Amino acid sequence: MKYQLIIFDWDGTVMDSVARIVSSMQACALDCNLTVPTATAVRDIIGLSLYKALPILFDGLTEQDEVALLAAYRRHYLELNTTPSPLFAGAGELIKSLHQDGYQLAVATGKQRVGLDRVLAQTQLGSYFHALRGADQALSKPDPLMLEQILAELQLSPADAVMVGDSSYDLAMAKAIGMDRIGVTYGVHDATTLSQHTPIALIDDIRHLRDWL
Template structure:
């Protein structure tokens, strides 16, 4: 019955895949291209998940207008140049594939809701042979960025689920803030880019430290 289907929506960077190396390097290259001091890796990890223009502005509030556009384009160019030069795909987080198997075995539909652009999202999922596992893919190209709830609500609707039958899994306060605004239970993971103290400021419904815990945590929040 429509609306009864359970949906597990997952963030990408820092949740499903460990992409910090490429993101940090590309941001540093983009800032250097504009003669700006590059942000530290810790600062970049804090903004992973935001729309690119918001992320850059948070790292350098003085960057606006055309310069903001140039930094954004330089970031995209550097990111995909680095990926083209590196034949190895950004690695899956430990236990990710088995967790997806366990969720599907329990009858969950799967979605990705990410701040990454559509090209990067599709490329990394295809590289790992995972793209067919997800019934909905939502990227930065599909609507307002996190923590705005639009992408998550659209994913729930397109999957034929409901906010009462869905969960959102992510590693940042932007993911948990989006889930809270959408009235979808948020499952915070502690292996990503925001620490537990920061994640708890958005009051997640559950917190897990290993992917092996995901199916059980999701099942407690939304029973079959």
Template structure:
């Protein structure tokens, strides 16, 4: 029996959803705080800003820091983060195969991330995944999550209605962005936020690992 697809487009967050980098980002945020002599954020406080643009993340972590101090922090963070060389092995288990299956099945694929363009392009190249995505959007070229702008830009560019798109993410910022854009979401519990917290944003699917998406669509 033929069952029509519910979605034409699947949009993924990057860090914590496709690639296992949450602990590294936390380390880099904490390292930059030490170098700037800021109060070092606890692990969960650092995780809570992952997915936001780096500028918004720093403002949330250090609301009293002035512009020059924030810029210095961002510089230290960038140096620490880019010291790590990613590879395909840093993708979560089953993700590379999942992306290939989705492409072969006719889905359009996209990335909507709080990363900057430089960081995402480097990560796509290092993991060998750039060719799998139709379009990618980054926080330094549009509005940061949870604003819906990057999702709206993706669906407009691909000419796919919101009701035919699915957003997959590991943070409340991803799910809030999807809600704000009128797009349903799938939550994955392998990243920044707990399943209990993610469920508060009414995702259509709750996944332990991103590769389990194939079982639901």
């Protein structure tokens, strides 16, 4: 076993939630009388914290604008948007089997911690993870702080772990501390974009992760 720890991003890596995020962001822009961002623009910020993403999507925001946008986004994503956001095929089974095989597992996500806790409860996967970090517990990706916090909590080094994610932000934060990284190509960034961060592998199905471990 080369790695002791596998760290997963969540949205676009474990959960097929990209379409729901995009449509929720576009709907909240309408609510706040702002120019609606394109689907491509929204996809490109998935993985960042909302506080870092909003100024990229919308120019000239005031603090009051940001508060209104955040409230509108959460209302749409949690209450109004009916777009399904299931786990990717095989993701739940993979996580359970990796846990059974003795790997330590963690999540490093652009979601806030309360949102991560919610989906872990809904999917009944929370008990399989040894460490969790949301966007409000560290600096936003691609800063590597959340990875450093996870390693410190589990008393491991970057060489003991591998990061699995669908965005350039996931791979860049792992690269910043010399951690191996695997890109998944079915999420927000394509293989060409992910390749810029020298992953050890690119996979087009989460179930293929086992082939690289």
